[in-house]
Amino acid sequence: MSQSAQCLTPGLQIPLGEQEFRHLQRLFHEQVGLQLPPVKKPLICGRLSKRLNALRMDSYQQYYQHLVSPAGEAELEIAIDLITTHETYFFREPKHFDFLQKEILPRAARQPEFRAWSAASSTGEEAYTLAMLLDNGRLGQPWTVLGTDISQQVLTNARRGLYSMGRGERIPTHFLKRYCLKGRERYDGYFLVERQLRERVEFRYGNLTRPAPELGMFDLVLLRNVLIYFDQTTKERVLSHVLDRLKPGGWLMVGHSEALHEVRHPLELVTSSIYRKVAA
Numbered sequence: 001m002s003q004s005a006q007c008l009t010p011g012l013q014i015p016l017g018e019q020e021f022r023h024l025q026r027l028f029h030e031q032v033g034l035q036l037p038p039v040k041k042p043l044i045c046g047r048l049s050k051r052l053n054a055l056r057m058d059s060y061q062q063y064y065q066h067l068v069s070p071a072g073e074a075e076l077e078i079a080i081d082l083i084t085t086h087e088t089y090f091f092r093e094p095k096h097f098d099f100l101q102k103e104i105l106p107r108a109a110r111q112p113e114f115r116a117w118s119a120a121s122s123t124g125e126e127a128y129t130l131a132m133l134l135d136n137g138r139l140g141q142p143w144t145v146l147g148t149d150i151s152q153q154v155l156t157n158a159r160r161g162l163y164s165m166g167r168g169e170r171i172p173t174h175f176l177k178r179y180c181l182k183g184r185e186r187y188d189g190y191f192l193v194e195r196q197l198r199e200r201v202e203f204r205y206g207n208l209t210r211p212a213p214e215l216g217m218f219d220l221v222l223l224r225n226v227l228i229y230f231d232q233t234t235k236e237r238v239l240s241h242v243l244d245r246l247k248p249g250g251w252l253m254v255g256h257s258e259a260l261h262e263v264r265h266p267l268e269l270v271t272s273s274i275y276r277k278v279a280a
C-alpha cells in the first residue's frame with residue numbers, strides 16, 4: 001500500500017499524500033506555530049475532509065493551493081479552527097486555582113488592580129474560572145480577565161458563555177449557584193455564565209507566535225497545555241512574547257506536563273508548573 005493511500009477521506013476516498021501533508025504541516029506551523037508530526041496525519045484527514053467536500057475539491061493539493069491564495073483567507077481561518085485542539089472544562093488542573101486563592105491573591109490584596117490573562121482560552125472555561133475566583137477573592141477591588149485564542153469560532157462560543165453541564169462538573173457548588181444559570185426547556189442540560197460576570201471577561205483574537213504589546217501587562221498568565229504543540233524554537237518565541245506581557249514578580253502557570261527546563265527566560269520555579277518572573 002502506498003503512503004498516500006494510508007489516509008483516505010471517508011466517503012470521498014481522497015488520499016492525503018506525503019508531499020501534501022508536508023505542505024499542510026508547514027502552513028500551519030507558519031501561521032500559528034503548530035507542530036504536526038506524522039502521527040497527526042489521520043487527524044488532518046478527519047478534520048479537513050468535510051471542507052474538501054463542501055468546496056467540491058478532489059485533492060488536498062488543490063485545497064492547499066486555495067488556502068495560500070488571497071481568495072482562501074477565510075477558509076484558512078476555518079482550517080485553523082478545525083485543526084487546533086479546543087477541549088477544556090472549568091477548574092481544569094485545580095492545583096493552579098488552589099494556589100491562586102491561597103498564595104497569589106492574599107499577596108496581591110493591597111494591589112489597586114489585578115490583571116489575569118488566559119493566553120489560550122479556547123471556549124472560555126479557563127477565563128471564567130479565573131473570573132469567579134477573582135470576583136470572590138478581590139473583595140470589591142478591581143480585577144480584569146482577558147482570554148485570547150487563535151480560533152475566532154471558539155472565541156464566539158466563549159463570549160456566549162453557554163456550556164453543557166458536563167463542562168461544569170468541577171465548579172464548586174457555591175460558585176455554581178452564584179455565577180451560573182441552569183438552562184430550561186431547549187437549554188436543558190446546559191448552564192449559562194451569569195451576565196454580570198460574562199461582561200467582565202474580555203475575549204480577543206491572539207496569535208501567541210507574535211508580539212502583542214496592545215494587551216498591556218499582567219499579574220498572572222495561564223499558558224497551560226499549549227507549549228506541547230510547539231517545537232523548541234517556537235516554544236521559545238511564544239514564551240518570550242508572553243513574558244513580555246508579564247509584570248516583574250508576576251506569575252506564570254503552564255500545564256503539569258510542560259516543564260520549562262530547556263528554556264532560558266527570567267523565571268524561577270515556585271512549585272510544579274508554577275513560575276514567577278524574576279524582577280530586574
